[in-house]
Amino acid sequence: MEEVPHDCPGADSAQAGRGASCQGCPNQRLCASGAGAAADPAIEEIKEKMKSVKHKILVLSGKGGVGKSTFSAHLAHGLAEDENTQVALLDIDICGPSIPKIMGLEGEQVHQSGSGWSPVFLEDNLGVMSVGFLLSSPDDAVIWRGPKKNGMIKQFLRDVDWGGVDYLIVDTPPGTSDEHLSVVQYLAAAHIDGAVIITTPQEVSLQDVRKEISFCHKVKLPIIGVVENMSGFICPKCQKESQIFPPTTGGAEAMCQDLKIPLLGKVPLDPRIGKSCDKGQSFLVEAPDSPATVAYRSIIQRIQEFCSQRLPEGENLVGS
Amino acid sequence: MEAVAEPGNLAGVRHIILVLSGKGGVGKSTISTELALALRHTGKKVGILDVDLCGPSIPRMLRAQGRAVHQGDSGWVPVFVDREQSISLMSVGFLLEQPDEALVWRGPRKNALIKQFVSDVAWGQLDYLVVDTPPGTSDEHMAVVDALRPYSPLGALVVTTPQAVSVGDVRRELTFCRKVGLRVIGLVENMSGFVCPHCSECTNVFSKGGGEELARHAGVPFLGSVPLDPELTQSLEDGRDFIQDFPDSPAFPALSSIAQKILSETPVGLS
Numbered sequence: 001m002e003e004v005p006h007d008c009p010g011a012d013s014a015q016a017g018r019g020a021s022c023q024g025c026p027n028q029r030l031c032a033s034g035a036g037a038a039a040d041p042a043i044e045e046i047k048e049k050m051k052s053v054k055h056k057i058l059v060l061s062g063k064g065g066v067g068k069s070t071f072s073a074h075l076a077h078g079l080a081e082d083e084n085t086q087v088a089l090l091d092i093d094i095c096g097p098s099i100p101k102i103m104g105l106e107g108e109q110v111h112q113s114g115s116g117w118s119p120v121f122l123e124d125n126l127g128v129m130s131v132g133f134l135l136s137s138p139d140d141a142v143i144w145r146g147p148k149k150n151g152m153i154k155q156f157l158r159d160v161d162w163g164g165v166d167y168l169i170v171d172t173p174p175g176t177s178d179e180h181l182s183v184v185q186y187l188a189a190a191h192i193d194g195a196v197i198i199t200t201p202q203e204v205s206l207q208d209v210r211k212e213i214s215f216c217h218k219v220k221l222p223i224i225g226v227v228e229n230m231s232g233f234i235c236p237k238c239q240k241e242s243q244i245f246p247p248t249t250g251g252a253e254a255m256c257q258d259l260k261i262p263l264l265g266k267v268p269l270d271p272r273i274g275k276s277c278d279k280g281q282s283f284l285v286e287a288p289d290s291p292a293t294v295a296y297r298s299i300i301q302r303i304q305e306f307c308s309q310r311l312p313e314g315e316n317l318v319g320s
Numbered sequence: 321m322e323a324v325a326e327p328g329n330l331a332g333v334r335h336i337i338l339v340l341s342g343k344g345g346v347g348k349s350t351i352s353t354e355l356a357l358a359l360r361h362t363g364k365k366v367g368i369l370d371v372d373l374c375g376p377s378i379p380r381m382l383r384a385q386g387r388a389v390h391q392g393d394s395g396w397v398p399v400f401v402d403r404e405q406s407i408s409l410m411s412v413g414f415l416l417e418q419p420d421e422a423l424v425w426r427g428p429r430k431n432a433l434i435k436q437f438v439s440d441v442a443w444g445q446l447d448y449l450v451v452d453t454p455p456g457t458s459d460e461h462m463a464v465v466d467a468l469r470p471y472s473p474l475g476a477l478v479v480t481t482p483q484a485v486s487v488g489d490v491r492r493e494l495t496f497c498r499k500v501g502l503r504v505i506g507l508v509e510n511m512s513g514f515v516c517p518h519c520s521e522c523t524n525v526f527s528k529g530g531g532e533e534l535a536r537h538a539g540v541p542f543l544g545s546v547p548l549d550p551e552l553t554q555s556l557e558d559g560r561d562f563i564q565d566f567p568d569s570p571a572f573p574a575l576s577s578i579a580q581k582i583l584s585e586t587p588v589g590l591s
Contacts, residue, residue: 062374062375062422063344063345063375064343064344064345064346064375064454064455065343065344065345065346065455065481066344066345069485094458095342095455095456095457095458095489095492096342096343096344096455096456096489096492098485098488098489101484101485101488102485138488138491138492139491139492139494139495140492140495141342141457141492141493141495141496141499142457142492143457143458143461143462143496143499143500144457144458145427145431145458145459145462146426146427146428146430146458146459147427149458173344173455173456174344174345174374174375174454174455175374175375175454176374176422176423176424177373177374177424177425177426177427177430177459178426178427178459180424181424181426200345202553202557203380203557204349204377204380204381204556204557207377207380207419207420208374208375208377210419210420211374211375211420211421211422211423212422213420214420214421214422215422215424218422218424219424233514233523233525235516235518235519235521235523236521236523237516237519237521237523238516238518238519238521240516240518240519242514242516242517242518242550243550244514244525244548244550244553245550245553246550246553246554246557248554248557248558249557269525271523271524271525271526271527274483274485274525274526274527275483275527277483277484277485278483278484278485278527
């Protein structure tokens with residue numbers, strides 16, 4: 001069904017349906033009619049829905065396994081420690097939804113109400129949504145192609161009844177593909193405050209992260225800053241530091257200087273972080289004295305400061 | 321043996337191995353690279369097909385960044401990473417004009433390129449083709465499994481790290497393998513403990529034991545635990561041959577045993 005010619009120009013390109021390579025494609029007529037380029041009505045619906053959401057933050061990385069979900073979860077925990085702040089955490093990693101486990105909400109179910117899907121509330125002021133809540137078994141695989149994943153993301157943004165929210169944090173899978181394009185497109189009319197980009201120090205990560213930064217520029221997504229995770233390891237026995245993931249090309253610091261993007265902070269590797277995530281507990285509470293907690297809190301504060309400089313309509317109070 | 325498909329560019333490839341994980345950042349590209357190097361050291365000719373289109377890591381790991389792909393008579397000529405031409409590589413990394421360029425493609429376009437990588441690269445005669453994949457169970461995975469099906473891949477190496485958050489994703493990948501009829505050769509647990517270079521204390525940085533337990537639960541062979549070794553990370557950063565340079569590393573025995581498992585499943589038969 002998804003037979004697409006080798007040189008498919010893309011359904012939303014100007015050449016859609018008209019290029020030489022479109023001949024014989026089953027979608028040719030649809031693309032040529034301009035239907036692919038017509039604005040999705042969901043974008044307006046999502047804009048309406050997002051009126052009750054003050055700040056929207058995407059957590060991105062080109063690279064997998066650098067700690068996006070860990071960071072998203074702890075950003076949510078940190079912000080929600082103030083019980084007057086309403087926080088929403090949306091997990092759009094459809095194939096590998098980690099957020100339910102990290103938030104200690106595995107096995108919870110999503111309920112439908114008259115006003116839409118109800119998120120799962122960890123606290124009164126912290127609601128969570130993930131495809132993980134829609135799966136009946138931990139072994140279930142979500143083997144979906146792009147269009148179906150996009151449909152799910154649209155539903156998450158349009159149909160979840162978050163209520164009034166101060167911060168909506170969107171956790172993403174690694175890459176620069178369907179999920180990322182969809183969330184940016186669907187939220188286009190609703191103004192995203194910006195993206196927090198997570199990396200680890202080594203070049204193998206940075207080379208993917210530079211692509212993610214390039215993606216942000218391409219889609220005009222403001223970048224709040226970069227977080228360097230797993231930045232050094234302190235041995236619990238001898239307290240000496242080692243670099244498990246060496247910053248062979250200067251780490252995030254050099255990359256941020258090069259690309260003129262703020263480095264929000266560096267978080268060291270603390271084995272207790274992984275344990276907290278596995279248990280579904282907030283690391284900030286489990287290990288309040290860890291240098292990693294100190295780093296997280298400082299980063300969270302910088303993100304709050306960035307957001308408070310932006311009015312909900314997307315206008316800056318302070319020029320950049 | 322191989323299905324009788326149209327003789328194509330994979331006709332000379334004896335065994336195909338996919339390296340998968342539901343989880344990102346567990347070391348798929350690392351394991352793919354080290355497996356290729358280990359097999360090369362036993363005299364085999366190995367190809368690596370990198371179908372991670374958004375985050376192509378393999379060129380750097382083999383010091384092949386910036387190389388160009390040429391068109392030959394039978395298709396694209398893969399990049400040889402060594403003078404002896406014992407390891408060849410195809411990656412979208414070679415097709416980008418700028419290394420920091422993002423490939424912002426939706427599924428159908430990615431599928432089309434992956435099909436081309438499978439059918440239009442002139443691999444020639446190879447003992448093994450190792451296919452490195454991005455994390456997940458989506459377009460790239462379905463496209464590459466479909467495209468390789470006529471060539472009866474040997475199976476999949478599935479990589480995880482020890483902690484529950486990884487295992488949670490990887491068990492879904494095992495379901496994917498079952499659903500698409502891809503045999504699991506075995507499960508590898510990566511980043512399994514870190515030995516402090518100062519005091520030799522071993523810390524379970526990413527927890528412990530999850531990989532072995534998952535293998536038991538899913539009924540797949542457990543191929544071993546690879547510890548965290550900064551020398552391994554450094555070798556990959558520099559594009560050096562870890563298998564040759566660091567035979568005394570704590571990571572070496574596990575990586576060798578993965579290669580041994582593959583070799584034992586694919587004895588050289590009489591032609």
